[in-house]
Amino acid sequence: MNKLLREIYNNGIEFVRTFGAFQLFFMRLLRHSPGILIRRFDLVIMQVFNTGALSLVIIMVSGLFVGGVLGLQGYSNLARFNAEDSIGVFAAFGLVKELGPVITALLFAGRAGTSLASEIGLMKATDQLSAMEMMAVNPVPRVLVPRFLGGVIAMPFLAAIFSMIGLFGTHLVAVELLSVDVGAFWQQMQSTVELEDINEGILKSIVFGVAASLIAVWEGYNAIPTAEGVGRATTRTVVITAIAVLIFDFMITAVML
Secondary structure, eight states: HHHHHHHHHHHHHHHHHHHHHHHHHHHHHHHHHHHHHHHHHHHHHHHHHTTGGHHHHHHHHHHHHHHHHHHHHHHHHHGTOOGGGGGHHHHIIIIIIIIIIHHHHHHHHIIIIHHHHHHHHHHHHOOOOOOHHHOOOOOIIIIIIIHHHHHHHHHHHHHHHHHHHHHHHHHHHIIITTTHHHHHHHHHHHOOOHHHHHHHHHHHHHHHHHHHHHHHHHHTTTTTHHHHHHHHHHHHHHHHHHHHHHHHHHHHHHHHO
């Protein structure tokens, strides 16, 4: 019993210590962010390309088929109430407020997050970060901040593209395949979806972008400098990001309601 209590106590202390270090790390990134945006914006643009543009294919393909599934499921369920023309509203609310930001964040963690964590972890394992410090170059603003900002900037755009492609996929299935009236499909969507609904999706995508990028950079920077350590950091990036995204999704949805 004493051993169990001791382990619980030690794990609790370790969690508090790690959480505090994580918050201080976040503050360091924020402190250097304005300077990087002003003086070295080219580094941020490069990371927006690496995390955003290179993720477009998986985002667009996933969005198309998610939208298609929404079209099939929406038609199947709404037809019971003779409300097939409301598929556009059903898909728009689902994609803009929920599925777009959440699935985009999960795909971002699987593609871009793992890339960031493994890249930074490999730089640490090969002593590149230590070499920068020996040359009086701070690796935080030079390496970490541009990657963090690149992910934060890219996420809202990826979520918007996911939602647009998803609506296009719903249109293909509902209008072209199931013969739903195209006028009713888009008109009801335009008259029902309000700016507050779009703002909720934007807020979620920004919060998810901060969380996913921060976790990826943190795990890579604190990875054990071995091949096994980098692998574990990459795995933790995906797992922790997925949990954080779902928790933040619930919290934001509850607040917005």
